[in-house]
Amino acid sequence: MESADRDVQRLLEVKTDSTLGTRAETVELPERREEQSEAAPQAPPGAAGEPRMLSLAEALSIAVHSNREVQTQKEALYLQALSLVGTRHDFAPQLDAALSYLYSDATEGDSTSSADLGAGLSQRLRTGGTLSLSGNTAYDSGEFSTSLRAGLTQPLLRGAGEEVAWEPLTQAERSLVYAIRDYELFLEGFSIDTARRFYDLVQQKQSVGNEHRNLEKLEFTRRKAEALYAVGRVKELDVLRARRDELSSQNTELEAQESYTAALESFRIFLGLPPEERIDVRPEDPVFAEVDYDVSSAIEVALANRLDLRNRLDQLEDVERHVRLARQGLLPDLDLDLAYNLSAPPTGEFGDQTFESGSWSAGLRLDLPVDRLRERDALRAAQIALAREKRSLEEYRQLLVVGVEDRFRELERRTKSLEIQTQLIADQERNVRVAELLFERGENDNRDVVEALQSLVDAQNALIDEKVSYEIARLRLIRDLGILFVDSEGMWVEP
Secondary structure (H helix, E strand, O other): OHHHHHHHHHHHHHHHHHHHOOHHHHOOOOOEOOOOOEOOOOOOOOOOOOOEEEOHHHHHHHHHHHOHHHHHHHHHHHHHHHHHHHHHHHOOOEEEEEEEEEEEOOOOOOOEEEEEEEEEEEEEOOOOOEEEEEEEEEEEOOEEEEEEEEEEEEEOOOOOOHHHHOHHHHHHHHHHHHHHHHHHHHHHHHHHHHHHHHHHHHHHHHHHHHHHHHHHHHHHHHHHHHHHHHOOOOOHHHHHHHHHHHHHHHHHHHHHHHHHHHHHHHHHHHHOOOOOOOEEEOOOOOOOEOOOEOHHHHHHHHHHHOHHHHHHHHHHHHHHHHHHHHHHOOOOEEEEEEEEEEEEEEEOOHHHOOOOEEEEEEEEEEEOOOOOHHHHHHHHHHHHHHHHHHHHHHHHHHHHHHHHHHHHHHHHHHHHHHHHHHHHHHHHHHHHHHHHHHHHHOOOOOHHHHHHHHHHHHHHHHHHHHHHHHHHHHHHHHHHOOOOEEOOOOOEEOO
């Protein structure tokens, strides 16, 4: 339905612009402790192959356009906007028309025919009333007759006023705003999740490379052991142990490669790419970026910027409005009806009709509130819902503050872990050199060499893991502060 798509597209453009259009310009930023510094990224090892090599930016772009969950979220937003289009239509002027024709023929007597054309226009008013205009033209037995009517029905107590009369439209408008914010939050989380998946693959790929380099060193150690055994400097047990460790390393590398291949397939499915398209990832290490925001300032920024908190605050206003509506429902029904009618007497020509008679009427109808049990219960339920929402909002605020503080603590811990892992790698490299030198001298067996090599591989893999974990934690902090923005290609934009 192209017309429905056009209506929804225009509505989403206007609503998104009014909801998020100036967010990047007006969002508050935390105070910085000091100038931010960035560590230069380590040059990753090159990789070549037939599969399509994806960078992080390319993976994000593919994911935001092809991922199945993204499509589902887009459809949910579309349906919410489509619902608002329908609700707006309900509050616009309503036109209806009907045409009927009847032909009858009796076995004895003449045949007869009659026709009737009716049209009406009605409009809901902000006061809660309904204004209607209607006209009817009938043709019967060769004569035309026409009547016109204008009417107004206006509640004066229960149901009166814009707040109650336009509640469905008000809620539909606000619900679309919530949906737009929720979709933006989804994109922010989705972008981070995609980056995490990408960096996990980079980590696995580098781990495969580390295992391969470890295997090469063990092969060299095995050949060295064989050479030293040939000249009687080591025992045969050292040669056998070196061969065993080499075979074990081969098996470890095969398992790592198999796990990486399976992870690539899972990532391809996540991206929404077809089965015949093979992919690989570029070995991009996340660039270390220090987080230098002041914690107390960051908390204030999060309370001011978070879209989910804005939704909760606005939803509290909804519940407060529902309490007012429920209280108004306890009022009696008092309706005013005004009408004016014009009619033209039957005539043989449609153009000869003249409106000669008119009449008007006015009436009041009062329904006494003798039974308002359900309305009373509805008011009490709305009051309880309001109390719950206030408690829930207060808890949400407190959890938000705790969550931001936890993010800062996590980043501090991971920063120290990066320093520790970097120092550990340097120590393990020296340990490997010492173990190899002592083995060559015959002062120890090759078990120390193997253990030193494995410790070095473990430290290298742990460093990759810490780099990825730090970057994901940093992105989540920026998202939690409400200052992470996602462009049309799924890439985040930081202030």
